Amino acid sequence: MCLDFSGILGVALLGVFLAPITATDNISERNQGNVGGNSHQSVNIDKQKQVVNVDNNxxxxxxxxxxxxxxxxxxTRILSKKSCVVIPLSKIPLPDVTTLPQVIREKQKDPSKGPERKEVTYVVSPEKITDLSPYGKNIEALCRGIPTYLAKEAHARGSVFAIGGCFQADILCIVNLNLCAWI
Known part of the structure; x- marks a missing residue:
């Protein structure tokens, strides 16, 4: 059996040169200031697929x-609620997927740098989503098998929400999402 090392070398070199183009960014953050103890966030950014995955443990x-x-x-899949909430991305003030890694790293080095933290409040509809396919394969995979609801932006987080609970998801000190129950 003969191996063609020139072909293997060519594929290896191609991989080395293509890696920076298709690379993902993995960022980790340990937050000791949360109420109730420590948390750990990890962010995976796939620039090629234009998908950001945030895990908050x-x-x-x-x-x-x-x-x-x-x-x-x-x-957002909320483990304690055993449910998933879908939000139109256009309403979330996140940086572009290509600049997000740099913004996160700036915030890690100096929280006063970079864009000011935005807070956005959403009202979660009581109607379950029955077909996840319009929201893309990634969201379909995240929310499959659990109750999933659509949320719409609320323009004020006034006294209407004081009766019902809101779930807060702080995305690396860039965006604070408040997902509030329908009242």
């Missing part, structure tokens, strides 16, 4: 979010 208050720039939607 904080015991029973853990959650996962997918920001799918191609489909135009984001979703």
């Amino acid at each position: 904080n015991g029973w208050h853990s959650w996962n979010s997918i920001f799918d720039y191609r489909s135009g939607y984001a979703a």
Whole structure:
């Protein structure tokens, strides 16, 4: 059996040169200032697929979010609620997928640098989403098998929400999403 090492070498070199183009960014953050203890967030950014995956590990208050720039939607799976919430991505003030890694690293070095943290409040509809396919394969995979709801931006977080609970997802000190129950 003969091996063609020139072909193997060519494929290896091609991989080395293509890696920076298709690379993903993995960013980790440990937050000791949260109420109730420590949390750990990890962010995976796939620039080629234009998908950002955020995992927040904080015991029973853990959650996962997918920001799918191609489909135009984001979703958050709330482990304690055993549910998923889909949000139109255009309403979330996140930086572009290509500049997001740099913004996150700036915030890690100096929280006063970079864009000011935005807070956005959403009202979660009581109607379950029965077909996840319009929201893209990534969101479909995240929310498959659990109750999933659509959220719409609320223009004020006034006394209407004081009766019902809001779930907060802080995305690396860039965006604070408030997902509030329908009242």
